[in-house]
Amino acid sequence: RRSHMTVSYTDPQVSMDLLRAVLQPSFNDDIMAVFRKYQKFFEKAAENVKENVGDEVQTDQLIKETCRNVLEHAKQLFPDVEGKKVGPEVAIKRSRPVDDDCS
Amino acid sequence: RRSHMTVSYTDPQVSMDLLRAVLQPSFNDDIMAVFRKYQKFFEKAAENVKENVGDEVQTDQLIKETCRNVLEHAKQLFPDVEGKKVGPEVAIKRSRPVDDDCS
Numbered sequence: 001r002r003s004h005m006t007v008s009y010t011d012p013q014v015s016m017d018l019l020r021a022v023l024q025p026s027f028n029d030d031i032m033a034v035f036r037k038y039q040k041f042f043e044k045a046a047e048n049v050k051e052n053v054g055d056e057v058q059t060d061q062l063i064k065e066t067c068r069n070v071l072e073h074a075k076q077l078f079p080d081v082e083g084k085k086v087g088p089e090v091a092i093k094r095s096r097p098v099d100d101d102c103s
Numbered sequence: 104r105r106s107h108m109t110v111s112y113t114d115p116q117v118s119m120d121l122l123r124a125v126l127q128p129s130f131n132d133d134i135m136a137v138f139r140k141y142q143k144f145f146e147k148a149a150e151n152v153k154e155n156v157g158d159e160v161q162t163d164q165l166i167k168e169t170c171r172n173v174l175e176h177a178k179q180l181f182p183d184v185e186g187k188k189v190g191p192e193v194a195i196k197r198s199r200p201v202d203d204d205c206s
Contacts, residue, residue: 012160013151017170020146023141024176030137037133038126045122049115051106057115060158066119071174073127073132078174079166 034066042066138170145169 046059149162 012149012156012165013164013168015152015155015164016145017147017172019144020169020172020176023144024135024173027137027141027173030140031134032180033104034130034133034137035180038130042119042124045119046115049118052118053115061183062115062119064183065116066123066179068183069120069123070130071178074131074173075122075174077131077135077138078170079169080164080167096127096136 031071035070039063134174138173142166 042063043059045060046057049062050059051059145166146162149160150163152165153160153162
């Protein structure tokens with residue numbers, strides 16, 4: 001993506017993205033540290049799924065996808081529009097109750 | 104997307120997503136704490152951009168977009184493919200290479 005980007009140093013988002021790129025490795029370390037806190041929950045859940053569904057379940061891929069979903073949902077911390085606090089994401093929020101059947 | 108999802112409690116990703124939803128608020132707190140560490144850099148950069156580009160720049164929106172980009176790039180911590188042993192998900196995988204353009 002970046003290689004196709006027209007480099008304009010007056011494009012506000014380009015300037016910000018330069019800073020982002022510089023900080024990203026440090027961010028990644030910090031974010032990874034956060035995920036390590038929750039790693040055991042994900043591992044346990046993935047093992048449960050594998051027991052229930054079958055050995056074809058690839059627990060590592062399942063965990064990675066879940067981690068990516070966490071990051072995707074965390075974007076709601078920084079909603080695009082002010083006023084419409086959370087963005088379009090609200091519409092695709094699940095309607096079924098989040099009961100704790102995974103505990 | 105999710106609203107069209109057939110709710111199947113044997114769908115591995117659905118089970119994992121229940122756990123994700125339970126943990127998300129706690130994740131969000133931790134991720135927010137990480138971002139607070141870098142907030143001053145983003146604010147300074149956004150102020151610079153505003154000075155250089157003009158007053159129509161909305162620094163808060165600029166910062167939020169940058170934060171969302173940080174999260175998007177952090178997904179590369181959890182890459183989709185490992186020798187391509189993933190199932191149907193492969194088809195909708197992004198095609199651009201997961202290179203660390205953030206380093």
